[in-house]
Amino acid sequence: MSISFHSPAVRTTNDGVVRRRAVGHDMDLDDGLEGAAESAMKDPTLHVVTPGELITSDTAFMRGHGTYIEQEKVLSSVAGVVDRVNKLISVRPLHTRYTGEIGDVVVGRITEVAQKRWKVDLNARLDGILMLSSVNLPGGVQRRKQESDELQMRTFFMEGDLVVAEVQNFFADGAYSIHTRSLKYGKLRNGSFISVSPGLVQRSKSHFHSLSCGVDVILGLNGYIWVSAHVSQDLEEIDTEQVYSNKNKEDITPADRESIARIANCIRALAQNFVFINATIISFAYEASLQYPLKDMHKKEVMRDIAVEATTAVDNMRG
């Protein structure tokens, strides 16, 4: 058995992890900006606000997302970082739910089976909706939907099942309609689930990755990530019936499990240190993690070291 007790540490801004944030513009909001000086942040480009905090009393500015106006002053409605584009002031929240775009790859969990549709938890403000007509049914892609399909919807997806899907459309109320009409989408098996902040998953060309250590990673843009044992893609394409199976493959070896756990812990380490997550940095983090025993990887210090090493490696690669 192992356990370790620690006293808390102060969160420092210069702890070596290079934070890749999207705030590029300098925050020269002149004298209209109050409170910036008080914020003890060492980084002058960063203006952190809490809900209700005054951002500016200058009436020339327009209010954007995450702000509201009271007595002609712009105040923050969330805790986050002030972002300014010309005269528009918005606040990017530190903690947020997923706001998607059409075509995003997302990982979700079925929460409800309803009339001709499944409700899916996507870490968004509303549950996503997966219509029966937006899935591939067994027995041919072009098959017509029948009433019998409606009755046996639970044999396809059940409450609790994890799916990977693509955002297809928005409903009028802002809920996402998702689809699994491709063989790369569908039910998830053979691995474990991690949830990170949706803002940390970087949008990239592909969100399905097969890493060199024999682990597949699906980086859902909604912050839900699936790490699983590698399954060769061709095999899946042959067997369309298998898309809805709940059975894990039989030959997941302990070594596979260790790699999966290691990759999962690397992703947690990156997320905990606010580093953007993509396939490249995960690989570097994995390399960096190999010097630590697997069971030490939940330690805060180890996690930070891994994140620091991975970010430095990425920086070196880019020159």
Add this chain to the structure above:
Amino acid sequence: MPGLISPAERDYILKGIECNIRADGRQRADYREVTLETGVISQTSGSARVRIAGGTDVLVSVKAEIGPVQVDPETGDGADKGQIVCSVECAPSASQQFEGRGADDLNNELTQMMTRFLSNSTSNPSVSSTASAGAGGINLSKLCIIPGQQCWILFVDALVLDYGGNLVDAVFMGARAAIYDTRIPKTEVQDLGDGQFEFEVLDDAEDTEFVEGRENMPICVTLNKIGARHIVDASPLEELCTEARLVVAVNRSGELCGQQKGHDGGIEPSLLLEMIQFGKTTGQTLIKQLDARLQEEADADLAKRQRGEPVHKLGFFAQ
């Protein structure tokens, strides 16, 4: 996240536990890293904040107040004893499951468990008689000010701020740390004759005493039976796979101070004995390390005070 899990995840976790590689790379008997700080709330007599890496965050406070003694009308017991009143509350912000009335059952269960394990004078005599060690460990007689009239009442309140699995252990670790941190003002009793007493509470900050018997307080080890094996410090997904849960309360000398079984699965008698034995040894190690950490912090604070430096607690600004 609602309490849902897919069959494939369940299978993956179960088989992982079978081969001693859990989904986050730990072994069956491994705890996650615990971050601990005492004295975080100045308005209380003693407080502690316990965090388990990966989410669980519990704030425990102890408030000593003066009140009338409670005498059992049947046995006449309790005239010369103080009281411990426990309460556990799960904040709705901790988990989606706790919203609305969702946490009521859990609050009740934890409150009752804590009351049973921490106070000797329970209304149920069978509990204190089965536990040979005098379950709660705390010397309640010492809390009595005037026998038959006034006593100290220790209100132990735990607030669950975030949920990441293994609440019970965290709550009890927090309770032990908070009681350890508690200082009760000394009192001076004056005999006025005719059975009349008067007492005075000394308000000198130095004239305080620790709770007697604090080192004998039990802590809990929660064992989750998954498949044919049992694990400690389960993550939320592991808790969903749990068939049966056994909470074992153990004190410093490894004596069993109470136990509680949860969930609807069964435990075979041979496994039960093994689990209790395992809980005892684990609990003893746990207490040893927890005490070492508490002592370290107390020593550091004392050293600072002697040097005349102010003692700063990080409280909620810590990582």
